Amino acid sequence: MRTLITYDIETDVIVIGSGFAGLSAAIEAKNAGADVLVFEKMKAVGGNSIISDGGIAAPETNMQKARFITDSKELMYKDIMASGLDMNDKDLVRILVDQSKEAFDWSINYLEVPYLDRVDQFGGHSVARCYTAFNTTGASIIKKQVEKVTELGIPIKKQTYFKTFILDAAGKVIGGIFREGYDYKDAQKGKDIYVKSNKAIILATGGFSSDVAFRIKYDSRLTKQMETTNKPFATAEGMIESMRIGADTVDMNAIQLGPWACPDEKGYGIGPMFSEYIVFQYGMIIDPEIGERFVNELADRKVLSDELLSIGHPCIGIADAGAVEYSGWDIGKALKRGIVLPFDSIEKLAEHYNMPEEALHKTIKTYNEGVTQGTDQAYSKPIIEGAGVFAKPPFYAMRLWPKVHHTMGGLKITSDCEVLDTTGKVIEGLYAAGEVTGGVHGASRLGSLAISECLVFGRIAGRHAATKADGSNT
Numbered sequence: 001m002r003t004l005i006t007y008d009i010e011t012d013v014i015v016i017g018s019g020f021a022g023l024s025a026a027i028e029a030k031n032a033g034a035d036v037l038v039f040e041k042m043k044a045v046g047g048n049s050i051i052s053d054g055g056i057a058a059p060e061t062n063m064q065k066a067r068f069i070t071d072s073k074e075l076m077y078k079d080i081m082a083s084g085l086d087m088n089d090k091d092l093v094r095i096l097v098d099q100s101k102e103a104f105d106w107s108i109n110y111l112e113v114p115y116l117d118r119v120d121q122f123g124g125h126s127v128a129r130c131y132t133a134f135n136t137t138g139a140s141i142i143k144k145q146v147e148k149v150t151e152l153g154i155p156i157k158k159q160t161y162f163k164t165f166i167l168d169a170a171g172k173v174i175g176g177i178f179r180e181g182y183d184y185k186d187a188q189k190g191k192d193i194y195v196k197s198n199k200a201i202i203l204a205t206g207g208f209s210s211d212v213a214f215r216i217k218y219d220s221r222l223t224k225q226m227e228t229t230n231k232p233f234a235t236a237e238g239m240i241e242s243m244r245i246g247a248d249t250v251d252m253n254a255i256q257l258g259p260w261a262c263p264d265e266k267g268y269g270i271g272p273m274f275s276e277y278i279v280f281q282y283g284m285i286i287d288p289e290i291g292e293r294f295v296n297e298l299a300d301r302k303v304l305s306d307e308l309l310s311i312g313h314p315c316i317g318i319a320d321a322g323a324v325e326y327s328g329w330d331i332g333k334a335l336k337r338g339i340v341l342p343f344d345s346i347e348k349l350a351e352h353y354n355m356p357e358e359a360l361h362k363t364i365k366t367y368n369e370g371v372t373q374g375t376d377q378a379y380s381k382p383i384i385e386g387a388g389v390f391a392k393p394p395f396y397a398m399r400l401w402p403k404v405h406h407t408m409g410g411l412k413i414t415s416d417c418e419v420l421d422t423t424g425k426v427i428e429g430l431y432a433a434g435e436v437t438g439g440v441h442g443a444s445r446l447g448s449l450a451i452s453e454c455l456v457f458g459r460i461a462g463r464h465a466a467t468k469a470d471g472s473n474t
């Protein structure tokens with residue numbers, strides 16, 4: 001006999017998670033006419049999104065056109081598939097490349113997100129197509145999303161932890177049990193509430209980089225000794241509950257390590273600003289034991305991280321003063337905290353890291369010849385605009401060692417963001433978007449594409465969840 005549930009709250013669309021994906025979904029669902037409620041387990045909104053660099057990618061944008069950068073959806077598609085080792089869900093990638101310009105424009109024109117006046121080329125992208133939110137932080141995007149959510153009258157219930165789904169007799173998701181008054185440090189706090197979703201639940205609970213027990217099931221190298229760039233709350237319970245009701249997953253062992261991370265600071269830190277934005281584009285990575293390069297610094301994250309891990313010890317990212325000046329980035333904070341170190345000669349740099357000095361001089365000479373000739377014979381690194389010879393002191397350096405950064409794998413979804421079960425059928429009433437889903441990035445995500453993904457698929461999930469009319473739950 002089924003017990004009759006008394007619901008504490010009722011709404012059309014429940015959104016779980018208040019990062020880029022969840023807030024995009026909430027805004028679109030509301031604009032499509034639904035009543036929406038956002039649930040967030042933490043005291044603060046924004047998830048990992050708020051601590052991100054705010055880098056978003058899109059092709060054929062006005063900012064590219066103003067700089068005479070030739071790009072196309074097709075080229076972006078090829079770049080994504082190459083980095084993803086062709087494991088990607090081609091339909092989802094097509095949607096991403098087709099809609100990322102629109103989502104980027106939406107963030108500028110509708111949300112009024114301010115962006116820096118620059119376009120960067122990150123590893124694995126064939127051209128410069130990455131835009132950075134003001135202050136180089138995802139907080140600039142989240143702030144505007146929260147303003148819009150408030151303007152639209154969408155409540156965000158913070159400290160309310162999603163526990164489990166409520167299903168009807170046909171297996172359709174019709175609500176959830178949440179812990180109201182949840183305290184991250186004391187999970188027993190608060191009380192359970194029952195919330196009814198008249199249309200759908202959209203799961204936007206993010207990735208699981210901080211969930212050591214869960215991540216080592218899929219990659220046994222990622223023990224607790226392996227640091228992460230994520231917030232500690234990036235855990236898998238939303239995904240696990242979905243799996244409990246039959247949801248399928250894809251690419252779960254594709255867990256990305258950030259090759260630009262520095263072992264001399266906790267979490268994401270400030271080093272990646274130097275390594276990703278300056279060293280990889282205009283400098284070199286050196287194995288300190290032999291004083292030589294070993295990789296195309298503009299290769300994608302998987303290639304770089306795998307190379308670093310196979311070398312087996314931290315390597316040194318170096319860039320000269322000319323590169324730092326050209327990049328336009330301020331590395332003052334990283335210098336002040338001793339994450340990036342300045343050296344007034346190559347000899348001193350070599351001595352500090354115990355590198356064979358002669359080998360380092362030879363490496364720099366070969367690299368400079370390549371830059372002058374416009375081809376890197378050794379590792380085929382693209383010599384991009386602004387790349388100069390490594391010659392102008394001070395010479396800056398930072399240690400590099402990968403940290404767990406992004407989980408490409410996740411729930412299997414349709415093009416409308418409906419969650420699929422292991423038999424390939426849609427789980428009615430359940431949508432997902434953002435890092436909790438899998439398929440878009442395949443084996444490895446390109447830099448700046450998570451934000452594009454969250455905006456594109458968050459919006460799709462919101463619109464469909466609000467408008468899908470099957471009549472079975474009304």
Ligand SMILES: Cc1cc2nc3c(=O)[nH]c(=O)nc-3n(C[C@H](O)[C@H](O)[C@H](O)COP(=O)(O)OP(=O)(O)OC[C@H]3O[C@@H](n4cnc5c(N)ncnc54)[C@H](O)[C@@H]3O)c2cc1C
Binds near residue numbers: 040048235449
């Ligand atoms: C340091 C850092 C820098 C990054 N920089 C970039 C960048 O510049 N460009 C880029 O494209 N990508 C970047 N990324 C990746 C990108 O930020 C993330 O993939 C993206 O923000 C994920 O957004 P999301 O909405 O899916 O999840 P999140 O932003 O993580 O939000 C998920 C939310 O769900 C909540 N939640 C989880 N479980 C529950 C539950 N049981 N009940 C209630 N709430 C729950 C969480 O508390 C969280 O607030 C970066 C990541 C990190 C860690």
